[in-house]
Amino acid sequence: MESRNMNIYDIAKEAGVSISTVSRVLNHKGNVNPATRERVEEVLERNHYTPSAIARGMVSKSMRTVAVLTVDIRVPHYARTAYTIERELSHRGYEVTLCNTGGEAEETEKYLQTMLEKKVDGIVLVGSVFNTICKKPEIKKLLRTVPVVLANGKLEMANSYSVLVDDKYGIALAVNELLKKGHRDIYYVKDMDTVSARLKWEGFVDTLQHAGIAEAKKKVLHTTSDLEGGMRAVRELIQSGKKFSALVCGEDITAAGAVKALLQEGYRIPEDVAVTGYNNSEYARICEPTLTTIDNKPELVAMFSVQLLTSLIEKTDAYSSCTIQPELVAGKTV
Amino acid sequence: MESRNMNIYDIAKEAGVSISTVSRVLNHKGNVNPATRERVEEVLERNHYTPSAIARGMVSKSMRTVAVLTVDIRVPHYARTAYTIERELSHRGYEVTLCNTGGEAEETEKYLQTMLEKKVDGIVLVGSVFNTICKKPEIKKLLRTVPVVLANGKLEMANSYSVLVDDKYGIALAVNELLKKGHRDIYYVKDMDTVSARLKWEGFVDTLQHAGIAEAKKKVLHTTSDLEGGMRAVRELIQSGKKFSALVCGEDITAAGAVKALLQEGYRIPEDVAVTGYNNSEYARICEPTLTTIDNKPELVAMFSVQLLTSLIEKTDAYSSCTIQPELVAGKTV
DNA sequence: CTGTTAGCGCTTTCAT
DNA sequence: ATGAAAGCGCTAACAG
Numbered sequence: 001m002e003s004r005n006m007n008i009y010d011i012a013k014e015a016g017v018s019i020s021t022v023s024r025v026l027n028h029k030g031n032v033n034p035a036t037r038e039r040v041e042e043v044l045e046r047n048h049y050t051p052s053a054i055a056r057g058m059v060s061k062s063m064r065t066v067a068v069l070t071v072d073i074r075v076p077h078y079a080r081t082a083y084t085i086e087r088e089l090s091h092r093g094y095e096v097t098l099c100n101t102g103g104e105a106e107e108t109e110k111y112l113q114t115m116l117e118k119k120v121d122g123i124v125l126v127g128s129v130f131n132t133i134c135k136k137p138e139i140k141k142l143l144r145t146v147p148v149v150l151a152n153g154k155l156e157m158a159n160s161y162s163v164l165v166d167d168k169y170g171i172a173l174a175v176n177e178l179l180k181k182g183h184r185d186i187y188y189v190k191d192m193d194t195v196s197a198r199l200k201w202e203g204f205v206d207t208l209q210h211a212g213i214a215e216a217k218k219k220v221l222h223t224t225s226d227l228e229g230g231m232r233a234v235r236e237l238i239q240s241g242k243k244f245s246a247l248v249c250g251e252d253i254t255a256a257g258a259v260k261a262l263l264q265e266g267y268r269i270p271e272d273v274a275v276t277g278y279n280n281s282e283y284a285r286i287c288e289p290t291l292t293t294i295d296n297k298p299e300l301v302a303m304f305s306v307q308l309l310t311s312l313i314e315k316t317d318a319y320s321s322c323t324i325q326p327e328l329v330a331g332k333t334v
Numbered sequence: 335m336e337s338r339n340m341n342i343y344d345i346a347k348e349a350g351v352s353i354s355t356v357s358r359v360l361n362h363k364g365n366v367n368p369a370t371r372e373r374v375e376e377v378l379e380r381n382h383y384t385p386s387a388i389a390r391g392m393v394s395k396s397m398r399t400v401a402v403l404t405v406d407i408r409v410p411h412y413a414r415t416a417y418t419i420e421r422e423l424s425h426r427g428y429e430v431t432l433c434n435t436g437g438e439a440e441e442t443e444k445y446l447q448t449m450l451e452k453k454v455d456g457i458v459l460v461g462s463v464f465n466t467i468c469k470k471p472e473i474k475k476l477l478r479t480v481p482v483v484l485a486n487g488k489l490e491m492a493n494s495y496s497v498l499v500d501d502k503y504g505i506a507l508a509v510n511e512l513l514k515k516g517h518r519d520i521y522y523v524k525d526m527d528t529v530s531a532r533l534k535w536e537g538f539v540d541t542l543q544h545a546g547i548a549e550a551k552k553k554v555l556h557t558t559s560d561l562e563g564g565m566r567a568v569r570e571l572i573q574s575g576k577k578f579s580a581l582v583c584g585e586d587i588t589a590a591g592a593v594k595a596l597l598q599e600g601y602r603i604p605e606d607v608a609v610t611g612y613n614n615s616e617y618a619r620i621c622e623p624t625l626t627t628i629d630n631k632p633e634l635v636a637m638f639s640v641q642l643l644t645s646l647i648e649k650t651d652a653y654s655s656c657t658i659q660p661e662l663v664a665g666k667t668v
Numbered sequence: 669c670t671g672t673t674a675g676c677g678c679t680t681t682c683a684t
Numbered sequence: 685a686t687g688a689a690a691g692c693g694c695t696a697a698c699a700g
Contacts, residue, residue, distance in 0.1 A: 005479070007677055018687045023679060031685055048475070053451040054397060055677035057388045058692045063397075063452065065431070073420070074413045083408045086434055095448060097399070098432040100420055114429060117387040118397065141382070145339070227619055256620045263622055285561055286590045286620050288597055341693050352671045357695065365669055389693035392676045 006047050015043040026051060057119070065095045066309065067115040070126040071103040076281050077298055081126050081151060084302030092310060094121065103129040105136055112142040122147040122309045125155075128196030147312035149305045152196060154321075161308040162321040163301050167196045170294045170326035171203030174248050174276040177292065177334055179211050183246040183274060186213075189233045189254050191225035200250050200278070223254065230257020238265060245273060246334075252277035256287045259333060275333040289332030296326045340381050349377040360385060391453070399429045400643065401449040404460040405437040410615050411632055415460050415485060418636030426644060428455065437463040439470055446476040456481040456643045459489075462530030481646035483639045486530060488655075495642040496655040497635050501530045504628045504660030505537030508582050508610040511626065511668055513545050517580040517608060520547075523567045523588050525559035534584050534612070557588065564591020572599060579607060580668075586611035590621045593667060609667040623666035630660045 008026075012019045017040060024030045025040045032040075043049075057063040066089055070078045086096040097120065099111040108130075115123060123146055125134070131153040133139055140157075148160040155162055171188075178186055188204040190197065201220065208216035221237055223229035230249060234257070237244060249255035255277030259269060267273050269289055277284050280295035304322055311317060342360075346353045351374060358364045359374045366374075377383075391397040400423055404412045420430040431454065433445040442464070449457060457480055459468070465487040467473055474491075482494040489496055505522075512520055522538040524531065535554065542550035555571055557563035564583060568591070571578060583589035589611030593603055601607050603623055611618050614629035638656055645651060 009677080019678080020680085020687060021685085024686090027679085029679095033685055036685080050447075050450050052453060052677055053448075054388060054391045054395075054453055055692090056679075058392050058677075058694095059679045061388075061692075063388060065452075068432075072417065073407060074410070074417045076408070076410070076413075079408045079410075079413050082432070083406065083434055086407070086432055090433075090445075095431050095433075095452070097429050098402075098416070098420055099424075099429075100417055111424075113384075114387075116384050118399075118429070119386060119388055227616070253616070253620075260620070260622050282561070282587070282617070283620055286587075286594070286617055288594050288622060343693080353694080354672080354696085355670060358670090361695085363695095367669060370669080386693055389676090390695075392678095392693075393695045395676075 005052075006049050007052070011040070011043055011047065011049055014047070015040045061119060062121050063095075063119060064093055065097055065118065065120050067097045067099060067111070067120045067123045068126060069099045069101055069108060069111060069123065069130070071129055072100050073098060076283070077279050077296075078126055081298040081302045081305075084299045085124055085126070085151075085306055088303060088306040089310075092306070103127070103133075105133045105139060108133050109136075109139055109142065112139065116142060116146065120146065121313050122149070124149050124151060124305050124309060125153065126151045126305075128152050128194040131155075131195040147309060149309045149312070151301050151305045159312065161312060163304045163308065164321070164323040165196070165296050165301060166323055166325050167199040167296065168203035168206070170278065170296055171200040171248060171250075172207045173326065173328045174278070174292075174294055175204055175207040177328060178246045178248065178274055178276065179207075181274065181334060184213060185242075185244045186246040186248060187219045187221055187237060187242075187244050189221050189223060189230060189247055189249040189258060191223055191229055191250050191254055197250060204248055225251055225254065227253055227257040227260070230254035230259075231261035232257075234258045234261035234265070247273065247275045249275065249277050252279045252281045252283040252287075252291060252293055255291050255293070255333075256283050259287050259289070259291070270333050277331075277333075280329050284329070284331060287331075287333070292331035292334040293329050294326045295329050297324055300324055339386075340383050341386070345374070345377055345381065345383055348381070349374045395453060396455050397429075397453060398427055399431055399452065399454050401431045401433060401445070401454045401457045402460060403433045403435055403442060403445060403457065403464070405463055406434055407432060410617070411613050411630075412460055414632040415636045415639075418633045419458055419460070419485075419640055422637060422640040423644075426640070437461070437467075439467050439473065442467050443470075443473055443476065446473065450476060450480065454480065455647050456483070458483050458485060458639050458643060459487065460485045460639075462486050462528040465489075465529040481643060483643045483646070485635050485639045493646065495646060497638045497642065498655070498657040499530070499630050499635060500657055500659050501533040501630065502537035502540070504612065504630055505534040505582060505584075506541045507660065507662045508612070508626075508628055509538055509541040511662060512580045512582065512608055512610065513541075515608065515668060518547060519576075519578045520580040520582060521553045521555055521571060521576075521578050523555050523557060523564060523581055523583040523592060525557055525563055525584050525588055531584060538582055559585055559588065561587055561591040561594070564588035564593075565595035566591075568592045568595035568599070581607065581609045583609065583611050586613045586615045586617040586621075586625060586627055589625050589627070589667075590617050593621050593623070593625070604667050611665075611667075614663050618663070618665060621665075621667070626665035626668040627663050628660045629663050631658055634658055 277293035284291035611627035618625035
């Protein structure tokens with residue numbers, strides 16, 4: 001590694017000017033004699049001068065950084081959201097600190113504490129779990145001092161905005177599609193236990209009840225949020241001997257598992273059993289037949305989140321919370 | 335949002351002590367009278383005092399932050415690597431700034447510039463593209479002043495370490511598996527054009543030639559790095575009328591596409607055509623039949639990267655660059 | 669055990 | 685058009 005970085009004093013001395021002048025040419029602010037400017041710029045260039053964002057932050061009280069808290073960046077849906085948030089913020093001159101909280105309150109609290117010490121300009125919470133986590137008073141207290149946006153969730157605080165996804169409506173789209181094709185024996189494959197997961201489940205039950213189908217509440221298969229979870233749910237359903245002609249899954253990954261298990265058991269899709277997924281992910285396209293799924297638009301969620309956060313940070317209060325409507329994406333499994 | 339944050343002076347005044355004493359109790363450093371300590375802690379508590387990491391960074395010249403540059407966090411392989419890096423660094427008290435460079439030199443340069451201004455403690459470059467990008471003098475110059483680890487690549491600099499994945503060997507594993515099963519008409523589905531992609535291709539050619547198979551170099555299908563790319567490669571191969579019994583793919587996603595296209599065209603897998611993927615990703619497991627693939631161990635790469643980076647940062651020069659050997663993971667496509 | 673003081677590198681008045 | 689000086693919030697000698 002090379003010698004110590006030069007600071008603004010070193011540059012000033014070498015250029016034979018004061019630090020104020022250097023600062024002026026650095027920030028293109030105020031008037032500087034063209035000749036002086038040129039001389040300073042030459043010195044800057046020659047020494048590969050890099051201003052210290054820390055020292056600047058000391059004055060401005062901002063490092064132009066936003067914290068993005070997510071459950072687990074390996075989950076494609078979160079990756080898509082975080083990606084778009086990062087790119088958008090980068091264009092606006094902010095860097096993103098990534099925090100994988102595992103959906104745990106304790107980790108969330110630790111990360112938030114550190115982020116507050118680092119004086120982040122704002123925080124984006126990506127995922128419906130944060131609805132629950134933010135209810136905890138110790139977390140709520142931490143969030144009170146900084147602009148916050150909750151991507152897919154509602155936060156009741158003056159310094160926060162929410163971007164909501166109408167997941168209840170999303171699942172209703174899937175159920176209605178199946179009803180339209182004449183399906184009556186429809187089961188729901190439920191994995192997680194977040195606010196969003198609950199909304200999906202409600203969407204399923206309400207839509208079935210609305211269609212006059214009995215015992216909708218009993219038609220739920222609980223499982224884990226992975227490929228194996230989808231497979232297990234199907235095997236248990238088959239074993240139970242219950243009659244079924246369609247499965248609505250809360251995630252593409254469980255839907256892919258369901259399809260896999262059904263095929264292995266000799267069912268034809270969609271002739272014998274129809275399946276729907278959720279997220280419109282790459283998983284849906286890899287699955288053969290391609291999954292009919294629900295697009296819950298993570299990129300749009302990300303764009304709105306960034307828009308709201310920056311309006312909160314820069315106090316250009318022109319926006320407010322918003323809700324996004326999912327769409328059905330037709331595949332070959334219905 | 336609440337009132338202005340208190341600083342160490344406010345606390346000192348309220349506790350009736352000097353800022354040094356407050357600093358001492360804050361950092362559990364030096365001796366403080368238990369009674370005084372308690373009083374200060376009470377004031378700290380009552381005011382929800384949060385020390386400024388920026389001011390601390392001003393003194394220590396470090397914000398305990400590491401930049402992770404990757405091509406695109408939405409690519410599962412990078413997500414797995416970045417996830418593990420983030421979690422490991424978090425345990426060691428560092429935060430991670432995520433940068434999606436798109437594999438472009440210009441974006442990389444911009445991000446690096448900013449990261450240097452923010453005085454990051456180190457940089458991890460995730461992905462073989464950075465081999466090429468870091469050759470550019472303007473990029474190389476930027477990297478010269480900070481600890482760097484290249485995850486899957488070689489960087490010839492005093493302040494850097496490398497974690498290499500033996501991708502040539504990885505593909506050789508796949509090819510040998512196919513040769514063992516009697517396959518002779520094997521094609522390689524090549525997508526990208528990075529150092530790693532080239533190594534894979536070399537592994538394919540060398541292994542075939544070693545087995546005495548003619549024209550190995552001509553048995554390459556060029557395509558894009560996505561599901562559609564894998565499908566297209568297969569369709570073109572079929573259309574060409576060439577004889578083939580096995581496909582070695584450079585990525586799971588192209589392998590999944592190949593499988594999909596083959597099934598749609600009526601081929602049985604693996605009876606008519608065998609297929610291998612690369613990455614041991616979720617895609618390999620979703621694919622039906624499950625892909626035989628190569629595990630290139632992103633988590634291990636991440637662990638080593640963090641180990642090497644922290645040894646570089648803390649100057650505990652006990653480690654050096656290392657190479658990771660992939661492993662074959664048997665699926666049902668061979 | 670505690671307080672005083674000098675930076676850390678920069679921006680920002682305020683003079684000149 | 686330029687410079688001098690204060691201050692951002694903290695740590696780390698150094699004194700007492």
